[in-house]
Amino acid sequence: xxxxxxxxxxxxxxxxTLSLTCTVSGGSITSGSYYWSWIRxxxxxxxxxxxxxxxxxxxxxxxxxxxxxxxxxxxSQNQFSLSLTSVTAADxxxxxxxxxxxxxxxxISSDLAFDIWGHGTRVTVxx
Amino acid sequence: EVxxxxxxxxxxxxPGERATLSCRASQIVTSSFLAWYQQKPGQAPRLLIxxxxxxxxxxPDRFSGSGSGADFTLTIxxxxxxxxxxxxxxxxxxxxxxxxxxxxxxxxx
Numbered sequence: 001x002x003x004x005x006x007x008x009x010x011x012x013x014x015x016x017t018l019s020l021t022c023t024v025s026g027g028s029i030t031s032g033s034y035y036w037s038w039i040r041x042x043x044x045x046x047x048x049x050x051x052x053x054x055x056x057x058x059x060x061x062x063x064x065x066x067x068x069x070x071x072x073x074x075x076s077q078n079q080f081s082l083s084l085t086s087v088t089a090a091d092x093x094x095x096x097x098x099x100x101x102x103x104x105x106x107x108i109s110s111d112l113a114f115d116i117w118g119h120g121t122r123v124t125v126x127x
Numbered sequence: 128e129v130x131x132x133x134x135x136x137x138x139x140x141x142p143g144e145r146a147t148l149s150c151r152a153s154q155i156v157t158s159s160f161l162a163w164y165q166q167k168p169g170q171a172p173r174l175l176i177x178x179x180x181x182x183x184x185x186x187p188d189r190f191s192g193s194g195s196g197a198d199f200t201l202t203i204x205x206x207x208x209x210x211x212x213x214x215x216x217x218x219x220x221x222x223x224x225x226x227x228x229x230x231x232x233x234x235x236x
Contacts, residue, residue: 049225112219113162113177
């Protein structure tokens with residue numbers, strides 16, 4: 001079955017760039033039937049969608065983070081990555097990668113949902 | 128922008144009781160883009176319901192979703208000990224993309 005695993009530094013200095021990678025196993029990120037997404041959750045708070053990428057490399061971001069976010073993919077490694085620049089304490093959170101179902105040849109179809117999630121990785125912002 | 132409101136914030140119930148969780152959108156939304164998730168402490172969220180009414184694979188049939196327009200409900204017919212958790216509704220729209228409600232915590236009375 002498909003599994004997702006986040007990896008990356010657990011500590012980032014303020015004003016620096018947060019970089020995380022999600023490795024997908026048991027399935028290909030080049031499948032035309034899914035988007036691949038990042039979501040975060042500050043401790044004790046709710047969920048916030050960050051952005052998503054499709055097999056073609058097309059991306060979409062949360063407008064509230066768009067100026068600081070880049071999501072990319074490495075098809076050879078079956079991975080996709082998150083880059084968040086100029087981090088502050090407000091960016092401290094557990095970061096999840098997730099698969100989005102309900103996509104047909106890159107176009108949103110119906111029954112859209114995050115059906116598979118990674119376990120999450122906690123990121124602290126501190127000097 | 129669609130804003131999701133969930134009520135109640137906390138629901139205190141006993142095992143065996145029925146739980147009714149509400150998710151209200153700030154405007155009429157597409158039902159096929161409405162989903163529900165369960166999250167337990169220290170774990171990633173788990174998809175329960177998609178398309179407002181469809182159970183995800185492996186989800187027990189005591190979980191059911193209903194609703195349309197701007198009002199949606201997640202019902203747990205008889206609470207099992209493992210059902211005490213936080214539940215989030217989520218919607219997709221072209222802008223701003225995916226949004227989540229603030230969550231409802233179901234705890235043991």
